[in-house]
Amino acid sequence: MTEVPSNHPRYHSLQLRERLVHGLKAGLATEAGLLAHGRGEAFDYLLGEKSHDFAAEAIAVASALLLTARLPVFSVNGNSASLAGQEINELVKVHERMVVEVNLFHHSQQRSSLIANYLRELGVPHVVESSVGPSVALPEIKSARRRMNVEGLAEADVVLVALEDGDRCQALVNAGRKVIAVDLNPLSRTAQVAHVSIVDELTRVLKLLATQLKSDQNQTPEELARRIAAYDNAKILDQAIATIRRGV
Numbered sequence: 001m002t003e004v005p006s007n008h009p010r011y012h013s014l015q016l017r018e019r020l021v022h023g024l025k026a027g028l029a030t031e032a033g034l035l036a037h038g039r040g041e042a043f044d045y046l047l048g049e050k051s052h053d054f055a056a057e058a059i060a061v062a063s064a065l066l067l068t069a070r071l072p073v074f075s076v077n078g079n080s081a082s083l084a085g086q087e088i089n090e091l092v093k094v095h096e097r098m099v100v101e102v103n104l105f106h107h108s109q110q111r112s113s114l115i116a117n118y119l120r121e122l123g124v125p126h127v128v129e130s131s132v133g134p135s136v137a138l139p140e141i142k143s144a145r146r147r148m149n150v151e152g153l154a155e156a157d158v159v160l161v162a163l164e165d166g167d168r169c170q171a172l173v174n175a176g177r178k179v180i181a182v183d184l185n186p187l188s189r190t191a192q193v194a195h196v197s198i199v200d201e202l203t204r205v206l207k208l209l210a211t212q213l214k215s216d217q218n219q220t221p222e223e224l225a226r227r228i229a230a231y232d233n234a235k236i237l238d239q240a241i242a243t244i245r246r247g248v
């Protein structure tokens with residue numbers, strides 16, 4: 001990996017690029033994933049490469065949903081694993097019921113297994129693959145992504161998706177899942193259709209979410225339910241769009 005000097009003004013952003021290039025070389029990510037990352041970088045640039053209050057508010061509700069879920073599942077793809085494998089591991093350590101399911105847009109069984117094993121080696125305890133073992137089909141989706149593992153997405157009531165595409169996000173919502181999306185683009189179909197849209201960069205989000213989950217562990221279910229009921233995702237998206245406009 002290219003060594004990025006820690007005093008470089010784009011240190012974090014360049015480090016993420018290195019992680020993704022490394023992920024590509026290791027077979028976790030695809031060339032198309034590099035392009036998807038570029039779209040995210042552009043929005044992060046416009047957001048000042050920092051976490052805003054609208055992300056913190058969405059993260060607080062995401063924490064409440066994940067803690068009160070019957071089965072919370074984190075749907076992970078090649079980019080998420082490459083960029084944030086360590087952060088995914090730290091997140092599931094503070095919420096041990098969370099299942100991680102590998103589900104890929106550009107599916108190959110070899111890449112899916114590589115990602116699953118990479119996460120297991122990092123220490124993630126409960127990793128399943130959509131394409132391995134008994135599964136149920138997600139209606140509306142034609143590709144291999146429609147498979148939902150019976151130990152994961154098929155049984156999930158709350159699903160965390162990151163760097164996801166709009167079709168699958170919409171299909172998960174239509175199939176009755178509460179969907180939390182991490183997406184730097186507040187205009188993407190994913191951000192627009194999710195119940196909770198965290199408009200912020202994935203690695204920053206996962207650290208903040210882990211801290212929030214820890215501090216919420218002693219909250220009563222009533223308090224968490226009140227937080228969920230008071231949440232307005234359209235307002236959060238408006239605030240993110242306004243912030244980008246002001247930045248420009």
Ligand code: ATP
Pocket residue numbers: 036037038039040041043083162163164165166167182183184185187188189190191200201202203
């Ligand atoms: P949609 O189908 O939801 O409209 P899209 O086609 O614009 O999405 P995809 O290429 O399917 O986008 O998914 C990539 C999404 O992930 C983009 O919206 C991009 O802004 C976002 N993204 C990329 N990198 C990151 C990151 N590190 N953190 C958060 N979001 C990211």
